[in-house]
Amino acid sequence: MKVVTGVVGNDIHVVANRLIDLSLQARGFEVFNLGVNTYLEEFFDAVIETGAEVLLISSLNGEAEGWGREVQLLKAKYKKLDDVIMMIGGNLVVGTGNADDIIPRYKGYGFDIVCHQVDLNTGLDSLEVMIKERQLAVGKN
Amino acid sequence: MSQIKNAENGQEKLLIDVGSTYFKLSTNNSIEQHFRDFNKSIIDDLTHKCGQSIERFDKKDIHICSSANGGLSTLIIGVTHSFSLKYATNIAFNSGINIIDTVLFQNIETYSVPSDLIDVVIITGGINSNADNFSDDLFRYLEKLNYSNIVYVGSESDAPIIKDNINDVVVLPNIIDDRLHIVEDDLKEYLTNLYQQDIEGKEDIKDLYDITDNQIFSTPYVVNKALPFIGSKYSVVNPFVLLDIGGATTDIHYSKDLVDENIVTENEYDRLVFKKLGVYKSKQSLIFVAKNNEFVYELLMHLKVTENIFEEQSEKATKILMQLAIFLVLCKISHYKKAYVNLKLLSVNSFVLTGGITKVLTVEEIEDIISFFYKKIMNSDHNPATVLDSNYDIWTLGAKGKAACQ
Numbered sequence: 001m002k003v004v005t006g007v008v009g010n011d012i013h014v015v016a017n018r019l020i021d022l023s024l025q026a027r028g029f030e031v032f033n034l035g036v037n038t039y040l041e042e043f044f045d046a047v048i049e050t051g052a053e054v055l056l057i058s059s060l061n062g063e064a065e066g067w068g069r070e071v072q073l074l075k076a077k078y079k080k081l082d083d084v085i086m087m088i089g090g091n092l093v094v095g096t097g098n099a100d101d102i103i104p105r106y107k108g109y110g111f112d113i114v115c116h117q118v119d120l121n122t123g124l125d126s127l128e129v130m131i132k133e134r135q136l137a138v139g140k141n
Numbered sequence: 142m143s144q145i146k147n148a149e150n151g152q153e154k155l156l157i158d159v160g161s162t163y164f165k166l167s168t169n170n171s172i173e174q175h176f177r178d179f180n181k182s183i184i185d186d187l188t189h190k191c192g193q194s195i196e197r198f199d200k201k202d203i204h205i206c207s208s209a210n211g212g213l214s215t216l217i218i219g220v221t222h223s224f225s226l227k228y229a230t231n232i233a234f235n236s237g238i239n240i241i242d243t244v245l246f247q248n249i250e251t252y253s254v255p256s257d258l259i260d261v262v263i264i265t266g267g268i269n270s271n272a273d274n275f276s277d278d279l280f281r282y283l284e285k286l287n288y289s290n291i292v293y294v295g296s297e298s299d300a301p302i303i304k305d306n307i308n309d310v311v312v313l314p315n316i317i318d319d320r321l322h323i324v325e326d327d328l329k330e331y332l333t334n335l336y337q338q339d340i341e342g343k344e345d346i347k348d349l350y351d352i353t354d355n356q357i358f359s360t361p362y363v364v365n366k367a368l369p370f371i372g373s374k375y376s377v378v379n380p381f382v383l384l385d386i387g388g389a390t391t392d393i394h395y396s397k398d399l400v401d402e403n404i405v406t407e408n409e410y411d412r413l414v415f416k417k418l419g420v421y422k423s424k425q426s427l428i429f430v431a432k433n434n435e436f437v438y439e440l441l442m443h444l445k446v447t448e449n450i451f452e453e454q455s456e457k458a459t460k461i462l463m464q465l466a467i468f469l470v471l472c473k474i475s476h477y478k479k480a481y482v483n484l485k486l487l488s489v490n491s492f493v494l495t496g497g498i499t500k501v502l503t504v505e506e507i508e509d510i511i512s513f514f515y516k517k518i519m520n521s522d523h524n525p526a527t528v529l530d531s532n533y534d535i536w537t538l539g540a541k542g543k544a545a546c547q
Contacts, residue, residue, distance in 0.1 A: 032321055037401065045221035046321060051271035079247045 006034030009063035062094030089115035162388025212239030220266030237359035267296030367539030388421030
């Protein structure tokens with residue numbers, strides 16, 4: 001399964017980005033890593049060019065908050081993104097915040113899986129659970 | 142006029158550049174520039190004005206480059222702006238193509254079909270493992286389009302359906318590899334060859350083979366080849382931007398360090414073109430663009446003129462037009478305007494200006510405009526060095542390099 005990943009906005013946390021890349025590969029995903037300082041449009045465009053089923057955006061410095069608000073608007077311009085699993089993880093606010101507030105807010109932005117200050121493996125486990133659920137749902141239909 | 146000794150083989154060489162407005166002849170010690178007479182064919186005009194110089198050289202020692210054929214018109218159909226369309230545009234510009242229009246495939250039904258004949262259509266999209274990037278909408282659009290050549294450089298998985306549905310399509314390797322990186326060579330070679338055939342096919346240019354045995358190259362290609370060696374002629378500090386404001390178009394060559402790009406290639410310098418932005422053939426469209434720029438009236442005030450200058454035919458009016466052209470080009474490559482690429486202009490160390498502009502404006506007049514641009518658009522006192530290539534040394538450098546290779 002193909003995953004496009006990278007760090008959104010003006011964020012250069014390359015170590016975390018590399019760890020995500022390696023962890024995804026270890027789980028058998030085909031990874032397209034756009035690296036740091038990636039714009040939202042590049043993420044969506046990479047999904048179109050690769051035919052990826054998952055988009056995993058990471059953010060560590062709170063940039064995601066600003067970019068997150070743009071997701072719905074930009075995604076609406078694309079015609080082939082409806083079935084893509086949208087995941088975001090890292091430190092999703094500037095400073096500290098309550099996950100109970102943050103997760104619904106990001107889901108409202110259009111993300112299916114939101115991992116705020118969650119261990120990487122736990123986050124990827126939840127991704128695999130959602131993939132299985134979707135596969136089952138497709139099988140039933 | 143003295144003749145040059147070619148460093149490589151001791152033979153004398155004459156270098157000629159045929160532009161849309163001027164032609165230039167270069168030998169070892171001198172360079173001549175002539176305004177073209179549009180009532181004559183290029184060859185007649187050239188032999189009339191420079192016949193004596195040309196006669197002194199054997200056909201094998203005359204090397205010509207030209208941008209006077211206008212370049213190829215190109216329509217690129219791709220599936221995203223950030224990858225397929227951007228990569229194909231980059232390759233096309235670097236192959237000497239001037240006129241590029243793009244169509245985002247997912248919205249293809251919203252694009253009007255150009256009525257003019259298109260020299261080459263490029264279709265691209267998807268990595269090789271990704272199929273079904275296109276649908277019948279593509280074939281319906283192409284049926285309405287009038288084109289001479291068509292090339293497919295997208296996903297291998299879609300190649301069979303493309304071949305089955307498009308007559309005479311040339312299928313080349315994908316320009317996007319499996320890591321989403323650009324692969325330039327095959328499309329670049331194809332476009333360069335098409336450009337060559339176009340030059341050879343245009344009557345006006347074809348005639349020039351009467352005076353040379355050598356291949357006629359496109360001028361931007363020759364200039365681009367010279368850029369890595371520019372330091373041998375001028376104290377230019379990287380990263381730099383070279384502006385070639387011509388009669389019909391404006392060519393920009395820039396250090397790759399000036400773009401935050403997902404395009405990773407071995408080229409040190411990329412090229413882009415603003416069509417219809419020139420000071421002679423494209424003068425009216427330049428004025429149109431100027432009138433639509435919110436800062437231009439402030440700039441005119443800064444230059445102590447009014448917009449009536451646009452109606453004048455004088456040396457002063459030409460100077461103002463050229464100063465405007467510099468300002469508008471800088472706007473187009475800055476973040477002030479969303480373009481195919483935006484350059485990091487606060488990182489530029491030198492601006493190099495070449496072409497006819499160097500005969501009209503002084504370094505001070507150019508620096509005045511650049512400084513105005515940085516203050517108004519970039520809110521900065523950044524002050525890059527300005528270098529004037531008044532003797533066409535950059536073109537000569539590239540042309541000599543090309544001549545030495547032949």
